[in-house]
Amino acid sequence: xxxxxxxxLTRRYSGGFEAVRNVSFDVERGEMFxxxxxxxxxxxxxxEVVEGLSRPAEGTxxxxxxxxxxxxxxxxxxxxxxxxxxxxxxxxxxxEATGMWAGTLTSPRPVDEALSLVDLTHRASVRVKQLxxxxxxxxxxxxxxxxxxxxxxxxxxTTGLDPESRRNTWKLIRALLLEGVTVxxxxxYLEEAQALADRLAIMxxxxxxxxxxxxxxxxxxxxxxxxxxxxxxxxxxxxxxEVSGRVTxxxxxxxxxxxxxxxxxxxxxxxLSGLDARSASLEEAFLAIAEEAA
Ligand SMILES: Nc1ncnc2c1ncn2[C@@H]1O[C@H](COP(=O)(O)OP(=O)(O)OP(=O)(O)O)[C@@H](O)[C@H]1O
Numbered sequence: 062x063x064x065x066x067x068x069x070l071t072r073r074y075s076g077g078f079e080a081v082r083n084v085s086f087d088v089e090r091g092e093m094f095x096x097x098x099x100x101x102x103x104x105x106x107x108x109e110v111v112e113g114l115s116r117p118a119e120g121t122x123x124x125x126x127x128x129x130x131x132x133x134x135x136x137x138x139x140x141x142x143x144x145x146x147x148x149x150x151x152x153x154x155x156x157e158a159t160g161m162w163a164g165t166l167t168s169p170r171p172v173d174e175a176l177s178l179v180d181l182t183h184r185a186s187v188r189v190k191q192l193x194x195x196x197x198x199x200x201x202x203x204x205x206x207x208x209x210x211x212x213x214x215x216x217x218x219t220t221g222l223d224p225e226s227r228r229n230t231w232k233l234i235r236a237l238l239l240e241g242v243t244v245x246x247x248x249x250y251l252e253e254a255q256a257l258a259d260r261l262a263i264m265x266x267x268x269x270x271x272x273x274x275x276x277x278x279x280x281x282x283x284x285x286x287x288x289x290x291x292x293x294x295x296x297x298x299x300x301x302x303e304v305s306g307r308v309t310x311x312x313x314x315x316x317x318x319x320x321x322x323x324x325x326x327x328x329x330x331x332x333l334s335g336l337d338a339r340s341a342s343l344e345e346a347f348l349a350i351a352e353e354a355a
Contacts, residue, residue, distance in 0.1 A: 064090045064212055064243035065111060069120035072106050080106040082267040083120070088260075090211075093234070093244040095254040098264035099351055104247045105216070107264070111245060112142055112214055124212060138167055141210030143201050143218055151190035155181055155200060158189050159207065166208045175203040178233055180226070194221040202230065212243045219253060231256060255343040263347060265354040275343060282341035282349055284315035286322065288333035297325045307335065315340065 065088040072081040081103045088094040096104045109115050111122055113129030113136055122129060129136045149158040156172055163169035176182050179199040184192065192200065198221050205213060215234070219227045234257060238244060248254055254261055255275055262272040271278050287309040290296055298318070300308040312318035319338050326333050341349075 062090045063087050063123075064092075064125060065094070065245060066123040067107070067111060067120070068122075070107065070110060070117050070122060071119035072103075072110055072115065073118040079118075080267055081110070084262075084264070084267075084269055085120075086262055086269070086272065088243055088245060090243050091238055091241040092259045093238055093246055093257050095246040095248060095258035095261040096264060097248065097251065097254055097261055097347060101266075102264040103267040104264055106267075108214060108216065108245065108247055112140070113137070138208065139210060140212040140214065141205035141208055142214045143205035143216060145201075145216055149189055149204075152188055154186050154188055155192070156185040158200070159203060162204050163207050168209070169207045170209055175207050178206055179203045180229055195223055195226055198222055199226065199230070202233075206237075210242065212245070213237065215244060215246045215248075217248055217250075218246070219248075219250065227253075251342070251344040251347055261343075263350050265351060270354045271346075271350050276340070278350075279341050279343055279346045282346045283311040283313055284318075284338070284340045286310045286312065286315070286319060286336075286338045288336040290333065291331040294329065294331055298322060 067087070068085050070081055070084040071079060073079050084103075084107055086094065096107060098104050110117050111124060111129060113124070113133045116130045124136050125139055127135045149161070153161065155176065159172045159175055163172055173182065176185055179202050181196065181199055181203060184196060189197070189200065198218070202218060205215075218234075219230050222230060231253070234244065246254065246258060258275060260272070260274050261278065262269045263278070264270065287307055289307050296308070298310045298321070301311050302309045310318065315338060322333070
């Protein structure tokens with residue numbers, strides 16, 4: 062079932078500037094969809110409309126079957142929004158701030174449970190202003206999860222988190238997806254989108270310029286094989302780059318090229334040390350797409 066449906070969305074700011082132009086995408090229940098793009102591409106402008114904070118100039122948006130702007134009353138209790146810097150009174154303790162937020166919801170999770178999800182149990186009696194940047198980010202996530210949302214909006218959820226907290230947050234998000242929660246993510250961390258998103262769209266100047274699963278987006282870009290070649294033997298492949306003795310070969314058919322190379326190595330009894338073969342990363346595809354679009 063479709064949880065988020067965006068059709069032909071256009072958003073204009075006063076003065077007529079079109080920040081979002083004819084954007085369409087669907088997010089199925091239990092799926093994570095990532096919106097990626099350069100600064101000013103229109104991600105926030107899109108997400109704000111999906112969150113029901115603004116009405117589209119053109120097009121339609123449905124969240125859980127309803128118009129999030131005109132039927133906000135029906136949609137709001139079923140969604141969770143992780144804001145950039147939640148803006149709670151800094152003198153409250155973590156558990157007071159969470160409790161205060163819970164007080165505005167119909168059937169919230171217990172405060173302890175929300176804090177334990179984001180590993181903040183041990184910080185419950187600390188004042189919000191004393192939290193580190195990464196802990197504050199995790200508190201923002203706890204607040205978004207308090208209302209047991211069916212649809213979760215995550216805007217740069219792991220900015221400022223140390224590597225371990227980032228992995229723990231990813232683990233939590235994966236568990237939520239398995240429970241059937243739908244997630245719309247905006248992030249500049251392409252590695253995060255690659256690790257978590259079922260599908261993604263890359264925006265540039267208000268438009269979607271690439272959309273699909275991570276592998277659909279990445280497969281259009283050349284894969285890479287690198288190794289340290291044996292000395293004094295001519296290679297059967299065209300080498301693109303050589304850095305500190307390691308050569309890199311680009312290919313649009315990874316399986317075929319790897320097969321050829323390994324067959325050659327086997328037939329000639331040579332060792333390709335440090336052999337590494339991989340598809341283009343999302344980051345490489347993103348940079349190429351952004352360059353093409355510009
Ligand atoms: N209130 C506003 N009035 C006029 N123009 C705006 C307004 N808010 C955003 N814009 C413009 O709309 C475009 C899209 O901005 P938006 O914030 O949606 O981009 P973004 O993809 O979220 O960028 P970032 O990655 O930097 O957060 C930008 O050119 C921005 O300057």
